[in-house]
Amino acid sequence: MSKVEEILSELGYVAHHPARMVEQWKKETGGKAVGIMPIHCAEEVVHAAGMLPVGMWGGQTSISLAPEYLQSFCCSIMKAVMEFTMSGAYKNLDAIICPETCDTLRVIPLMMRKAIPQTPIIGVVLPDNRKIDAGIKYTAAEYRSIVKQLEQITGNPVKDEDLQNSVEIYNEHHAAMMEFFKVAVDHCDIITPYNRHMVIKSSYFMPKEKHTVLVKALIDELIKLQPSQFKGHKVVVTGIMSEPDELLEMFGKYGYAIVADDLAQGSRQFRTPAPADDDPYIRLGKRLANFEGCSCVYDPEKLRGKLLKQLVDETQADGVVVLMMKFCDPEEYDYPFIKQDLEEAGIPHLYLEIEQQMESSEQVQTRLQAFAELLEERKN
Amino acid sequence: MFTMGIDIGSTSSKAAIMEDGSKIVASCVIPFGTGTSGPQRVIEDVLQAADMNRDNIDYIVATGYGRRSIPGADEQISEITCHARGVHFLLPSTRTIIDIGGQDVKVIRVDENGAVMNFVMNEKCAAGTGRFLEVMARVLECKVDELSMLSNQAKQAVPISSTCTVFAESEVISQLAAGNSREDVVAGIHDSVARRVASLGKRVGLVPDVVMTGGVAQNEGVVKAMRQELKTEIKTSPLPQLTGAIGAALLAYQKVQKAKQAND
Numbered sequence A: 001m002s003k004v005e006e007i008l009s010e011l012g013y014v015a016h017h018p019a020r021m022v023e024q025w026k027k028e029t030g031g032k033a034v035g036i037m038p039i040h041c042a043e044e045v046v047h048a049a050g051m052l053p054v055g056m057w058g059g060q061t062s063i064s065l066a067p068e069y070l071q072s073f074c075c076s077i078m079k080a081v082m083e084f085t086m087s088g089a090y091k092n093l094d095a096i097i098c099p100e101t102c103d104t105l106r107v108i109p110l111m112m113r114k115a116i117p118q119t120p121i122i123g124v125v126l127p128d129n130r131k132i133d134a135g136i137k138y139t140a141a142e143y144r145s146i147v148k149q150l151e152q153i154t155g156n157p158v159k160d161e162d163l164q165n166s167v168e169i170y171n172e173h174h175a176a177m178m179e180f181f182k183v184a185v186d187h188c189d190i191i192t193p194y195n196r197h198m199v200i201k202s203s204y205f206m207p208k209e210k211h212t213v214l215v216k217a218l219i220d221e222l223i224k225l226q227p228s229q230f231k232g233h234k235v236v237v238t239g240i241m242s243e244p245d246e247l248l249e250m251f252g253k254y255g256y257a258i259v260a261d262d263l264a265q266g267s268r269q270f271r272t273p274a275p276a277d278d279d280p281y282i283r284l285g286k287r288l289a290n291f292e293g294c295s296c297v298y299d300p301e302k303l304r305g306k307l308l309k310q311l312v313d314e315t316q317a318d319g320v321v322v323l324m325m326k327f328c329d330p331e332e333y334d335y336p337f338i339k340q341d342l343e344e345a346g347i348p349h350l351y352l353e354i355e356q357q358m359e360s361s362e363q364v365q366t367r368l369q370a371f372a373e374l375l376e377e378r379k380n
Numbered sequence B: 001m002f003t004m005g006i007d008i009g010s011t012s013s014k015a016a017i018m019e020d021g022s023k024i025v026a027s028c029v030i031p032f033g034t035g036t037s038g039p040q041r042v043i044e045d046v047l048q049a050a051d052m053n054r055d056n057i058d059y060i061v062a063t064g065y066g067r068r069s070i071p072g073a074d075e076q077i078s079e080i081t082c083h084a085r086g087v088h089f090l091l092p093s094t095r096t097i098i099d100i101g102g103q104d105v106k107v108i109r110v111d112e113n114g115a116v117m118n119f120v121m122n123e124k125c126a127a128g129t130g131r132f133l134e135v136m137a138r139v140l141e142c143k144v145d146e147l148s149m150l151s152n153q154a155k156q157a158v159p160i161s162s163t164c165t166v167f168a169e170s171e172v173i174s175q176l177a178a179g180n181s182r183e184d185v186v187a188g189i190h191d192s193v194a195r196r197v198a199s200l201g202k203r204v205g206l207v208p209d210v211v212m213t214g215g216v217a218q219n220e221g222v223v224k225a226m227r228q229e230l231k232t233e234i235k236t237s238p239l240p241q242l243t244g245a246i247g248a249a250l251l252a253y254q255k256v257q258k259a260k261q262a263n264d
């Protein structure tokens, strides 16, 4: 096995075994683990409290318990999260942080408190007016409040320098991820859509400093290789996430490479660094203020379409695939704007409705195949 | 040179044999789709109609829902690309195709060469599809191909507001129970299909000429309702069920030509 394969297989293992990773971490450190729900809650606060932040982005499960709380028109991610909550899959989490991201997530903390009363559920509301001074201070105050609650769980105070240190560690990790995405464009044969996702997903279940080391090692190894002569279709994907695995395998099957992403689970987490400030909480507030292009943060200028165009230009992509999470209203509301921007820019795009639990893949296959044929025809 | 296109849908199997990518030598439609004897039979029948055997065919392209399970096909291409090519062959001025099949609805925008520019398909739902009409025909105790004639005799369409097939079924039953005529209810059903498909069409933008294909295009009542809903002229393909198979045969020809050029 080459070094690249070794790293990818390690990251793949982590991505597929979140519960084992939490268990292992607890055993090794004696520390506690905190689940963090999507989309924009700074993990740094959990890290600074000496706990393991664990991304809670649903997963593969059949849904049978969740309908007790969630209607059929809720997104599949939250259905999976509630299913896991009720089936006891999160029993190893010592607390769960729920940001009020959308209408569905707004009610999740209440349901969780009822379903698992023993686990502290920490709600957080991030501001729409995130750019004004008061908004930045408000974000900072929300994070301070989370830290207070985490301190009660661990019994240890979190000093400002602890958080400063965590912010630095995360800035380094995020920069490494962005660097990896860039380098991966020249190695589409190795960094397949599936492998690319494994690199992203694994970051949610291991300490970031460790993940950074692996990602940097991966970059070093990739740089040593000859760039590949990729003949397939280079696309930028946008949406909440690119799961399940079968979907990514289909991307591979029809000759796609993902050369950049604008996914809530992917680049949106990594692309905006926390700027310098003496107050680490303000740093997190400013990061949210500087962040652009997500359906789940207020953006009156609707910059996402322009950002996608920029990504297409930078990576010389052939088109964009909009991965529309079924029943995700924030993403649905954004679509008409990005559609218009892409059409005006002459960038072909595919609207692909996905669910985290895919019952049948036929419809998705036909669309992906037809879009690949469309892109091929444009090249001729 | 002879090429064959096979289009295996959810409810029917279609095949066409073409000569030099320009002439339809034989074609065949069998009302059984993927997972039945339909695919095998349609191949046998079309070969028989052309008085040929498999060895006379240079290249076979399979398309449609069942395209991946056709033994003997040289290649499979999505039905989107095949429909576009087939309709372009039959009606070159087409820029928008509305295809309503047994289980899905597609709206495809094509350029002047018949290449796909954009497309949308319905999601996992029977609303607006041939299946929807089948369910309604059962409730109304008539055959699917009688629907068109019935709606032609309607005095005033009874609005059917549910898009969901299951709810629409009970809505139709209660409209009949309330004393509305079958004719008026059928007209309402056609309007409902048209509304559903039109909303999909508006996503890609409807540029004339707009052409309807697929089995449902044979129902003049739906076509009329679509014209009203979209406020635009809608043509129907002369061989509505065969466009996919014809497109596949044309693409098969193109493949062989390309391979030849590459070899020369």
Ligand code: SF4
Pocket (backbone or CB within 6 Å): A038, A075, A076, A077, A078, A101, A102, A103, A104, A105, A240, A296, A325, A327, A328, A329, A330, A331
């Ligand atoms: S996928 Fe969309 S609807 Fe679901 S939790 Fe995330 S933002 Fe909310």
